[in-house]
Amino acid sequence: MTFDMDAFSFSTKTTRIRHERWIKKLKGKKPGPTVVFFGAVHGNEPAGVLALQEVLDGLLQKEVDLNGDVFGIVGNLPALKIGERFLEEDLNRLWTIPRIEQIKQKPNLSVEEKELLELLNILEKIIKEAEGPLYFIDLHTTSSATYPFITINDALINRKFAIKYPVPMVLGIEEHLTGPMLSYLNEVGYVSIGFEAGQHSDPKSIACAIAFIQLTLIFSGILEITYESEYMKAYQFLKQKAGSMHKVFEIAHLHKIGKENQFKMMAGFISFQSIKKGELLAVQNGTQITAPFSGRIFMPLYQQKGNDGFFIIYSIPTWILGLSALLRNWKVDQLLTFLPGVSWEDKAKLVMRVDLRTARFLAKPFFHLLGYRVRVKEGGYLRVSNRERASKDNLYRKTNWW
Numbered sequence: 240m241t242f243d244m245d246a247f248s249f250s251t252k253t254t255r256i257r258h259e260r261w262i263k264k265l266k267g268k269k270p271g272p273t274v275v276f277f278g279a280v281h282g283n284e285p286a287g288v289l290a291l292q293e294v295l296d297g298l299l300q301k302e303v304d305l306n307g308d309v310f311g312i313v314g315n316l317p318a319l320k321i322g323e324r325f326l327e328e329d330l331n332r333l334w335t336i337p338r339i340e341q342i343k344q345k346p347n348l349s350v351e352e353k354e355l356l357e358l359l360n361i362l363e364k365i366i367k368e369a370e371g372p373l374y375f376i377d378l379h380t381t382s383s384a385t386y387p388f389i390t391i392n393d394a395l396i397n398r399k400f401a402i403k404y405p406v407p408m409v410l411g412i413e414e415h416l417t418g419p420m421l422s423y424l425n426e427v428g429y430v431s432i433g434f435e436a437g438q439h440s441d442p443k444s445i446a447c448a449i450a451f452i453q454l455t456l457i458f459s460g461i462l463e464i465t466y467e468s469e470y471m472k473a474y475q476f477l478k479q480k481a482g483s484m485h486k487v488f489e490i491a492h493l494h495k496i497g498k499e500n501q502f503k504m505m506a507g508f509i510s511f512q513s514i515k516k517g518e519l520l521a522v523q524n525g526t527q528i529t530a531p532f533s534g535r536i537f538m539p540l541y542q543q544k545g546n547d548g549f550f551i552i553y554s555i556p557t558w559i560l561g562l563s564a565l566l567r568n569w570k571v572d573q574l575l576t577f578l579p580g581v582s583w584e585d586k587a588k589l590v591m592r593v594d595l596r597t598a599r600f601l602a603k604p605f606f607h608l609l610g611y612r613v614r615v616k617e618g619g620y621l622r623v624s625n626r627e628r629a630s631k632d633n634l635y636r637k638t639n640w641w
């Protein structure tokens with residue numbers, strides 16, 4: 240397996256993008272985990288597809304022995320063909336159970352609804368046939384300049400696996416976005432990691448995605464440790480790209496753009512850049528949008544399509560992460576309903592209702608600590624639901640990263 244640090248040389252010389260659903264299906268001779276990579280769930284983000292072609296084609300050519308199976312899949316194929324984020328609607332916002340059920344019944348489907356059904360069929364088959372632990376990896380790029388980073392739903396199985404990579408990790412995106420594919424797969428119980436490799440047009444994004452794919456093959460146990468030197472190269476490459484941002488962050492704020500709004504981000508922001516409260520960030524319908532508090536700006540939107548203007552994140556100290564893992568393992572949340580204003584809405588599903596007066600004292604980060612996602616305010620209540628419940632821990636217990 241070769242790893243070319245100079246992304247330019249391979250992206251222009253050897254690799255042309257193939258417009259096919261399957262980038263590769265590699266079946267190992269030995270049983271083991273199943274790793275499923277996605278590229279171009281957004282059609283204007285070809286870097287992941289190119290990186291997958293490069294790595295998976297290489298594994299096949301060199302007849303590398305694999306423990307388990309590796310699949311490379313294109314997400315939004317019609318959108319990739321024309322280089323747009325999507326044609327009718329964002330494929331990465333459709334994956335909620337009610338929406339999927341509705342799509343299954345619908346006679347006339349949008350382009351992206353058809354894509355969802357096709358992917359769902361593929362996924363169900365892969366999950367059914369898998370013999371070991373499953374890993375789902377979704378490769379993206381962003382419209383702004385950025386360090387490479389990981390996004391995950393904040394479940395311990397994701398954290399434990401994702402912490403192995405030397406790049407920033409951003410927790411809690413699922414609280415702000417409805418229907419990303421990875422949230423769906425995580426809610427079914429599997430390790431699901433999103434990787435943003437860099438800016439759409441930057442050739443280095445392909446190199447970062449290649450390094451990430453290689454590390455994933457090693458961390459999951461698909462590749463033997465005999466690939467140590469390649470692994471170290473990929474590790475050092477990403478570590479150097481992430482620099483001082485190799486920390487864990489949580490999302491504190493999202494500026495949503497409504498359908499009819501004219502939104503323009505001020506020029507020059509890059510993801511993870513520090514911002515001060517009151518700083519001018521964007522203009523929407525002629526009104527200035529300033530930072531509601533200090534923190535770091537994250538994924539500022541510099542393209543036409545998309546409803547998420549920018550996020551604000553802050554870093555979480557390591558001791559908080561340790562404490563939160565401990566509290567979740569001890570299931571301290573079971574004691575919460577002894578507090579005034581906190582009651583079970585559905586104990587079997589670990590969903591609680593929190594009186595808003597109580598919620599003022601028990602802030603959001605407190606529920607995050609215990610593994611709860613704080614989602615909607617309904618009437619006088621905050622509805623919080625546990626993110627750990629569905630995790631198929633038993634599937635991963637015997638892995639070397641557990």
Ligand SMILES: [Zn+2]
Pocket residue numbers: 280281284379380
């Ligand atoms: Zn994307």
